[in-house]
Amino acid sequence: MKKEKILAKIAKTSMVSAITLSMLISPMSAINVDAAVLEYNYAKALQLSQFFYDANMCGTGVDENGLYEWRTDCHTYDAKVKLNSTDTNMSDSFINSNRSVLDPDGDGTVDVSGGFHDAGDHVKFGMPEAYSASTLGWGYYEFKDQYKATGQDTHAKTILRYFNDYFMKCTFLNSSGKAIAFCYQVGDGDIDHAYWQAPEKDTMFRRAWFATDALPSTDCVSATAASLAVNYLNFKDEDPTYAEKSLKYAKALFEFAERCSNKSVNNDGPKGYYGSSKWQDDYCWAAAWLYLATKDDHYLTEAFKYFDYYAAPCWTHCWNDVWAGTACILAEIDDLYDKNSQVFEDRYKKATGKNQYETIDFWSQVAKLVDNWMNGSLGKITPGGYAFLDKWGSARYNTATQFVATVYDKHHGDKPSKYSEWAKKQTNYLLGNNPLNRNYIVGYNSVSAKYPHHRASSGFSRCEETGPQKYVLYGALVGGPDGNDQHIDSTADYIYNEVTIDYNAAFVGACAGLYRFFGDSSMKTVTDLPVKAKYYDNTPVVTPEILIGDLNMDKSIDALDLAAMKMHLLGSKLLSGDALKAADMNSDGFVDAIDFAKLKMYMLSL
Incomplete structure (x- = not known):
């Protein structure tokens, strides 16, 4: 033997x-152990991706809520916008008729401070603000367990509260709870873009734009209602009072959007910076979330009036097109409503006048979207294997589709299919596995993009300066590569290196989804960040x-x-x-x- x-x-x-x-x-x-391109750490990516929002916090609550040592309160004068037709877009007659609602303390001003700067600039644009908030909320709603497992839930909830508290502050309700006006934008893009300096130094004129019955901005109002409805779902168990307040404002804003017969897109204020093309998708986005929050059949009726079943696979989830996101939420409602029958689908067909023999499957349109991205039917596949749609924020569109892919898999067996596997490869490309060996998440590692188009982090007096930036803009997803895997890492380049709150919004959720399916014990968050000590008090970081x-x-x-x-x-x-x-x-x-x-x-x- x-x-x-x-x-x-x-x-x-x-x-x-x-x-x-x-x-x-x-x-x-x-393979070099220290080769940064091989660090596929989705816990770290999730952690860093949220820090971009700390860099873009605005108002009188930055000191209290922000985590960066180098960002403080800014644009505090947004809390004292003069109530007149010059400092706002409201007519003097409208202001006088509604002064008791707009100016209850009678000081002749209105407080619209808070929220987040749009990008490297400091305007608070309505559409990307509302989209970012609702999409961040959606990511937390879908993958809350992953935020908790990585110790990122407290940070996420702070960001979500800061967005939605701002929305509620900017919504003016009368004594019966009816929304009379909603401030959707603060700052003029043309004026703001003439400066390159830290937000704390800004003193430029910042006009405030309001939606009213005469100027409804249906898309922006609806998108904001969606964010507040998601906020209700995210906080209803741990803070029911706050959640109910969020729901109250969500309902009021949706009623505002619904009652205006002159529904229109948000074109008064954003100019060419954010030209919205439709309001129906945002309206359905809000209605779907409100149904999920309340089970009030009225919201489903409103969603079915306008929902475009075949639109979801034609682009992806973004600030100007939330058909894909809406399809996901309606599909989730269908699973809850009558998963094993066709009652829900038949109701939609009847509401839209579709042929009774037409097949309706909401999840199938979501799958088709991801398939179109995977096979290059939408955009193109670069030589390096990157799914490219458009040069303006290519990484924004790519990561949004990744997020949708992981949501699909969560609701189809809760295990990774070819869709999440594709999403993982795309994120790994962005983390450095690409022809340039470049990481497109600022501060992630030594090969990360270093020159985002961002005033606050740069420390420059003009964007054309070429030296090292003053601060690291951790977690910011830069615009990304072009259709040939090329990229220019320059502060002055607002195509390749633009960073915005809507670019990061779905990326955060995608990181959480990837951690759900591919995370393991080797993936740790990091501690060597220039943040306030309180951040790590409740963050379980293990070495x-x-x-x-x-x-x-x-x-x-x-x-x-x-x-x-x-x-x-x-x-x-x-x-x-x-x-x-x-x-x-x-x-x-x-x-x-x-x-x-x-x-x-x-x-x-x-």
């Missing part, structure tokens, strides 16, 4: 030698002791670890983070066939 064991061990050793030799002469290249050879971090070294290293070396499933460090058996800074052999020999010696 002993002789047989010895012979078996000799045979195993010979096999290992053969495998090792074949690996050494095969065309596999050694584990790495056991060399334990690639899956289960505290033991076995065949699973060997298999993981083999897949890494073959390129079928790359290691990252602590797992990559654990694979470096001889501590030479590389993971190669020698490490594989050493791990195999170690296991045979057990």
